[in-house]
Amino acid sequence: MKRLRNTYLSDRFFVILASLTAGMMLSFGVPLLFPIVCIGLLVLAIATVSEFILLNAPAIALSGNRKSSKLLSLGSNNKIQLTLFNHSPIPLYLKLIDEQPEQLQNREFMIRLMIKPKEKQSLSYLVFPTVRGLYHFGNLILLARTPIGLTERRMVIKTQEKVPVYPSIINMKNMEMKVMTNISNQYGIKKMRRLGHSYEFEQIKQYVQGDDYRNINWKVTGRRGGQLMVNQYEDEKSQQIYAIIDKSRSMKLPFDGLSLLDHAINSALVIADIALLKQDKAGLVSFSNRTETFLKAERGATQLKKILEQLYKEKEYFLESNYEALYQTVRTQIKSRSLLFIYTNFESRYSLERVLPALRKMNQLHLIVVVFFINTEIETYVKTEADSMEEVYQQTLCRKYLSDKLMLVEILKTYGIQTILTKPEDLSINSINKYLELKAKGLI
Numbered sequence: 001m002k003r004l005r006n007t008y009l010s011d012r013f014f015v016i017l018a019s020l021t022a023g024m025m026l027s028f029g030v031p032l033l034f035p036i037v038c039i040g041l042l043v044l045a046i047a048t049v050s051e052f053i054l055l056n057a058p059a060i061a062l063s064g065n066r067k068s069s070k071l072l073s074l075g076s077n078n079k080i081q082l083t084l085f086n087h088s089p090i091p092l093y094l095k096l097i098d099e100q101p102e103q104l105q106n107r108e109f110m111i112r113l114m115i116k117p118k119e120k121q122s123l124s125y126l127v128f129p130t131v132r133g134l135y136h137f138g139n140l141i142l143l144a145r146t147p148i149g150l151t152e153r154r155m156v157i158k159t160q161e162k163v164p165v166y167p168s169i170i171n172m173k174n175m176e177m178k179v180m181t182n183i184s185n186q187y188g189i190k191k192m193r194r195l196g197h198s199y200e201f202e203q204i205k206q207y208v209q210g211d212d213y214r215n216i217n218w219k220v221t222g223r224r225g226g227q228l229m230v231n232q233y234e235d236e237k238s239q240q241i242y243a244i245i246d247k248s249r250s251m252k253l254p255f256d257g258l259s260l261l262d263h264a265i266n267s268a269l270v271i272a273d274i275a276l277l278k279q280d281k282a283g284l285v286s287f288s289n290r291t292e293t294f295l296k297a298e299r300g301a302t303q304l305k306k307i308l309e310q311l312y313k314e315k316e317y318f319l320e321s322n323y324e325a326l327y328q329t330v331r332t333q334i335k336s337r338s339l340l341f342i343y344t345n346f347e348s349r350y351s352l353e354r355v356l357p358a359l360r361k362m363n364q365l366h367l368i369v370v371v372f373f374i375n376t377e378i379e380t381y382v383k384t385e386a387d388s389m390e391e392v393y394q395q396t397l398c399r400k401y402l403s404d405k406l407m408l409v410e411i412l413k414t415y416g417i418q419t420i421l422t423k424p425e426d427l428s429i430n431s432i433n434k435y436l437e438l439k440a441k442g443l444i
Contacts, residue, residue: 006154007052008143013150016044048150054090055146055153061087062115064140066098066159072135073168075258075266077126082140084123086115092144095152099138103131103165129165130257132265132312137161167262167269167311175270175428176277179436203232239444240297240338241275241435243268244285244330247292247314248321250345253375255424260373263424264343265311267371270428271341271435272307278439283338284310288317291329297338323358330362339444340368341431352408360415367443369418369434376423378402 020040027034054060064084072078086092096111104127115121129135140157204220207228220229245251245268251261258266272282276299283297284307295310321344330340340362346352362368378398386392405421412419418438422430438444 007055008152008154009048010145010149010152013044013048016040016150020044044150047148051146051148051151055144055151059087059089060092060144060153062092062094062142062144062155062157063087064142064157064159066137066140066161068137068161068163070163071169072127072129072163072165073170074129074132074165074262075256076168076170077128078170079124080127081122081124083120084113084115084142085120086117089117090146091116092146093149095143097141097143098125099141100127101135101137103129103133103135128257130262132165132167132262132314135163135165137163164312166308168266169269169308171266171428172270172273175432176273178429179274179432180277204229205232206230238299239280239439240283240334240336241271241280241444242283242285242297242334242338242340243271244287244326244340244342245314246321246342246344247286247288247317249316249318250321250347250351251343252316252318253345253373255373255376258424259316260345260424261314261316263373263427264371265314267427267431268341268343269308269311271431273304274432274435276304282307283334285326285329286310286314287321287326287329289319289322290325294329294333296333321355323355327358327361331365334366337444338366339435339438340366341371341435342368343371345372346405346408349404349408349411352411356411356415359412359417363415363417367418367438369420369431369438370412371420371422371427371431372405372408373427374405374421374423375401376425 020037023033023037023040027037062084064082067081067083069078080098082096082098084094084096091114093114094112096113098109098111100106100109106127109125111123111125113121113123138160140159142155142157143152144155145152204217207216207230211230215230215232217229217231221227245261245264247261251259251264253260255263268284272284275282279299281297281299282303284293284295285291286293293310293314295306334340342359359368359370378401382395382398382402384395386395409419409421418434420427420430420434
């Protein structure tokens, strides 16, 4: 009875049965069709029973497994590897259903394949998580049939596992490669020329065009017979870099499947990684109506892991952000001058002016960079052609909204506050460029 419950009639069976039924109806007018239909019904019954017996024979067996990373990356394509082995002496046609986590909301996932006798077959697919948390993968469900294809046997391979989804480590590694490669400018990473002299001495090298002539070492030049030699300096190390993340309701807006908070979390991880690679100290602050998280800037071997674990736990809040509470935290907890990336979002001039006094006070103590977002949905809508007066009116309002965003940047610049107005998908690359620019100018 268990085997009977796990065996189903296929679509092919019902198509053939429907054709024979139509033939039976036609045989009332064409009697010659009746014996043909009867023979067809008999063949169909024999073939169905034979395939049922064949599919449920002890020799018919499948095994397999699922392999994925120990953790998945938020907002990135993650590869899931499946392996199947056909222990049977006959080829099998399979419909493979992987019981995916409910967070993925993929209810139509199915892979069709044919696996030969005694064959081991590997296949893969991509998942794109949009929510942090623990993802529960279930079993592999296989619907197997023979080349006859009238019945299908349901087979279950136990592969249940739980995999956490963390801020995007894939994105972090990609950005790390782009920053550290010699051809990083091809990936959108700007090469910043060093300005100023607040750098640590590194070496003496031969002068090339573009070097600062003020760094010429005349004593060494004299010993080299007039060949110009210059002092080369490296960036100062152990500077403090903090990613400060606003977790209020303004950061719940979704873009590209992720909320603005998740975009900010991915970028904060990238900035922390690059800062640590540049021998700086990285820290983390998150706040809403009060300061929720404070992780002191350090440069230890475990600092990136601490930041990653904390970012994994961050949640949005429906409350308004309290910048006065943030200022108190910054003033009391961050003692030395630091670079603060404040990931937030302003939708109007009024929302900025409410928090501007706190931002100005923080900017007196530290170098702050206010990061907020372009609404790409509105930007796309403005570029479409208007077909009615109502759409003309709506697009006019949208253009005003976009111009108001640019005005917010100018207001912040008026008070000497660094800004990044960016599309969510360009957030990480723009944040890295700003960090490298400020470091090259010696402003930190």
